[in-house]
Amino acid sequence: MKTLVIITHPNMEASIVNKRWADELRKYPDKYTVHDLHRAYPDGKIDVEKEQQLIEAHSHLVLQFPVYWFSSPPLLKQWLDEVLTYGWAYGSKGDKLRNRKTALAVTAGGREKDFTEEGKLRYGLDQLLSPFDTTFLYCGADYRSFYAFYGAEYETEGDPDYLRKLDISAQGYVDFIDRL
Template structure:
């Protein structure tokens, strides 16, 4: 299975956790890491190039830091432009049908803060519902989310553990109906 990691961190070179995760993924067979902000520093997305990338992979993972309970702005623009009517959905829009889509996100908050009644009110699973809905809408299979919490306070050892957990998560992941949220919180 060919996997495409769409890394959407606005400053990947300075991110300890997202940089580490992309480094781990670059070492995996049949895996392409596509750093969105590096590819499009001007935010002008080459839709044809992106659609070709999606066509050539079976699994798509959107990897990003959580921004105000959502994706970074370039990834939202990417969704709007790349997942076009007639390509991703609607008549003739079956390019993502049957593929797997998942997310790998990092948060500054702890796992405990992403619980009902806690500081952030909602679980990561709740916050990730828009991407799950997107996967459903384009007839893809949604994978369980992978989340790394407390990202600004992880030690080098914990980051290495997170890398290994990410690799294992992608090797073991099955559709959401049969698997749950994977959370790393040290």
């Protein structure tokens, strides 16, 4: 079965990294389903049953998003609140995420060195993303960690080194998902 990649980016057209990653995944439609929440729900009204069916039709689940004020964009939080329901995702009969391989793919504006105890932000992405880890754990999913691109706000799209870094990152992302 395929991997479902839920992308939540409030301005995907202006994105560089998330857009590049999505384009890379779309090259392999036999392996990945790319589902853009902002495109699917521009009004913010999520079709919970449709989303649950989409998850059930895939073997793995990846949430892709930019780190947004050290969390996720609001639509992803809403999606988690509405889609991962009692009796479906958790609870005595909620088993739809149980043992499902899950992961995150995130872009961070800050540099990797900023996300350390000694760095500017004093916390690593592993710590900042722990609510997702805990959510998947609570639902019995097999959480496989995250793939990250650091320094997005410092990069220049016209720089050849940056373009190489972006291509390497996109291929690394595909490899990460394939190893879930």
